[in-house]
Amino acid sequence: MLNGKTALITGSTSGIGLATAHVLAEQGINLVLHGLLPEAEGIALAAEFAEKYNVKTLFDGANLMEPEAIETLMTKAVTHMGAVDILVNNAGLQHTEAVDTFPTNKWDMIIAINLSAAFHTIQQSLPRMKANGWGRIINIASVHGLVGSIHKAAYVAAKHGIVGLTKVVALECAEHGVTVNSICPGWVDTPLINTQIGNIAEQQDVTFEQAKYKLVTAKQPLPEMMNPRQIGEFILFLCSDSARSITGSALPMDGAWTAQ
Template identity: 45%
Template sequence: MVEKILTGKTAVVTGSNSGIGLGVAQALAAAGADLVINSFTDTPEDQALAESLARDHGVAVRYIQADMSKPADCRRLIEQAGRCDILVNNAGIQHVAPLEDFPTENWDAIIAINLNSAFHTTAVALPMMRKAGWGRVVNVASAHGLTASPYKSAYVAAKHGVVGLTKVTALETATDPITCNAICPGYVLTPIVEKQIPDQMKTHNMSREDVIAKVMLQRQPSGEFATVEQIGGTAVFLCSDIAAQITGTTISVDGGWTAL
């Protein structure tokens, strides 16, 4: 049984109705945190997911719709949450194309959702954390926040920006009981990664199996995808009292990718 080390805390996790965000939300709930989960949709399935998480983990869970490409929605999410002891900035999208062919609208959307949203949510959450006398900001960056790959200009730029924002947030909260760190996953088999596979197959003229082995996991020395459970467990660790002096840094969960 997971120790309920986060009982009494409220966690807001952006982009959390699937993939890494959902995995992190589940891990925080298992550790006792009440949740606010989020996506840009507003469907019965979203509300049902919140109810399921509450039922499974015995915590309070709310679903709040917010389009993380819109600054006002980002700020409203935190305001409507009413309390934010733990903020996990996870929302993200991806597009793959050569730099000279990269659509402007895709660039703008990736920067808005992957980077700008973290600024807006953090700006509203920090006063809440200071008032509560405790806080944790966990930014889900990427191995691409520390290194680069071809055809991912906007994603790499955004994730490098997230790492920089993490450092600044940590410095501005260093004398408070608040920490800010970034998790940098390598390849995790989530919907966002699944969507990249057909593009990579076209770009490299490879089968699905070869793209996974020779393109994606070729840079991940373990030869295995990371799991959402591993990312969630890392987030819980960063929110624990044991990690109170870990701030302004990155933790790679990438099978050795950034060790190369």
């Protein structure tokens, strides 16, 4: 069923996005890769996927803070690949600081990339998905789309926004064969949190691994970070026919964080 479909994954040159790209390509799904790589490196990465998995690939390094760049990305994807059947809004960034000193430019950047970009890609994708009577939209939210944490005002606001956007789009698309869900991971072993871990290690004079354990268990009962591939495999399930009745959901993968 999924062989020959095309997936566009934002932020797919590292972390969750890259792991998801491998999982989907293994099933014969064509890929539009996106990320902040120099053009030559991005093209080379796309070529590696094409050769390894025998799928069609494309790379684009669109700046997701610019709606015009997103429109160009989506047009390029449809022109070269024929359609965007699966949209994974994964790109994101983080900055931690108290609200009263949180830099305005950081707020604007995080809201633009973590939330507004998803609105723009969804808006560009929906007409063709509806016309085809099939589509899968998976938004990578966070446990912080369900709960708050100090020093993460912009990130928490954006991820709560992603959960709300997911619900609205799911309601509007329920009769069109398009499912829309958000995944809410807890701690995931990606480069995004290495700075936080490093700061803890320095402040508390412990090793990097000890700092990682302290960070995880301060919030999450399961004392380990999730491998990004696990999220990719969950995304694959949400794309399957078995998941066609799952839509409008905020699905935790959080090691019992929100069970407390």
